[in-house]
Amino acid sequence: MLDRDDCLALDHGADSSGNPVAGFAARFAAGAPGTLYFDANSIGPMPLAAPERVRQVLDQGWRIARRRSWNETDWLDQPRKLGGSLSRVLGAGAGDVLVADSTTINQHKLLHHALDLNAPRDVVVVEREVFPSNRYAAEAASALRGARLRDISCSGELGEALAAGDVAVVALSLVDYRSSTRLDLVGITELIHAHGALALWDLSHAAGAVAVSLEKAGVDFAVGCGYKYLCGGPGAPAWLYVHPRHSQSVVWPALAGWMGHSDAFAFEPGYRPAASVSRHQAGTPAVIANAAMSAAADIWCDVDPQELDERHRSLTNLLIRLVDEQCAEFGVTVASPREHAKRGGHVTLRFSDAQAEGDVSALAQALVEAGVIVSSRKPDALRLASHPLVARHTDLWDAVSKLRGLLLSEQWRDPRYRRASV
Ligand SMILES: Cc1ncc(COP(=O)(O)O)c(C=O)c1O
Structure with a gap:
């Protein structure tokens, strides 16, 4: 089972290549403080020069x-x-x-x-x-x-x-x-x-x-x-x-x-x-x-497209592994293909319990309020799209830990989360 230090090691280059793509993060503006952004399939991060x-x-x-x-x-x-x-x-x-x-x-x-x-x-x-x-x-x-x-x-x-x-x-x-x-x-x-x-x-x-x-x-x-x-x-x-x-x-x-x-x-x-x-x-x-x-x-x-691809592979493979390790016991499954070549930008998770509550948007909203910006598609798909030029492996760890926390505490079932749709 991976821990946060393993993810930190990946950020520091242990993911086979020390991929230079990680350096491109410095050319983008930081997002809102305290948030982890997983919605690059809606609007990607802002270049500093824009x-x-x-x-x-x-x-x-x-x-x-x-x-x-x-x-x-x-x-x-x-x-x-x-x-x-x-x-x-x-x-x-x-x-x-x-x-x-x-x-x-x-x-x-x-x-x-x-x-x-x-x-x-x-x-x-x-x-x-x-x-x-x-x-x-x-x-x-x-x-x-x-x-x-x-x-x-x-x-x-x-x-x-x-x-x-x-x-x-x-x-x-x-x-x-x-x-x-x-x-x-x-x-x-x-x-x-x-x-x-x-x-x-x-x-x-x-x-x-x-x-x-x-x-x-x-x-x-x-x-x-x-x-x-x-x-x-x-x-x-x-x-x-x-x-x-x-x-x-x-x-x-x-x-x-x-x-x-x-x-x-x-x-x-x-x-x-x-x-x-x-x-x-x-x-x-x-x-x-x-x-x-x-x-x-x-x-x-x-940007070298092969390096971009390699970074994306490293990040999304890690996300899938972390979800398997930390969230499977709560009925969260990976709905995207596990083979990288068969997967696009985001990773989709399914959450069968959410369907029983109506749809997955309550969990998505609970995540957003916890600072993990994701999107959902009814009835049970949660989409996580980090940007390979900006995201770090530790961001994935932090996001999945928050997801696990919400599942463990069942806090996402709070009726106030049902109102919004993200
Ligand atoms: C796959 C795909 N095609 C087309 C569109 C529509 O793009 P636009 O609104 O720029 O026409 C979207 C919007 O999200 C999309 O996801």
């Missing part, structure tokens, strides 16, 4: 230079520049990632684009239980274009769904937002391509937490949130990836706009798509949000 970047845009850019800033600064280049900075952690070519809009909007754009590219095929395959916004986008794209939606309940049904040879695009989440189960990016993309379909992946719960390799996997399109593990800040723009084989196509992007034109400031009456991923940027970039995100993007340029 407030000053935003202040500069507001003061120098908006207050003083105002309109001149469009010419004198890199505001217009930010969607490509930020995309370039994220490309390393996404395993993508530097010119193939764009930062713009929200994940949902990018999902819409790329579903329509895939249907255009792969016509006359007219089937969109999507998981029924995928993050709801992705399914709504697939439903809407199909309805709007008279295409057919084919639901699958898990990736195991994909072969059958593809067999008829009529699928234009398969839209999948790499990591399930509830259980954190991670799919096989390479194998499934291969299967999709073998049936002549295109692959659109949502990496929101993987990017910035574990190593991914979009280019090597031959993925056609991918999207993901900027505000989760990528630490772009609340409401940060999302990113989208387009494989270079689709960036030069004569097929227009779904949302043609001046910022995706090959010469935006020529103000031509006719649309000519840019010969790059930029064609998927329809309108003016979100300058202030991009300024906050640039602080995170600079950090991502410096």
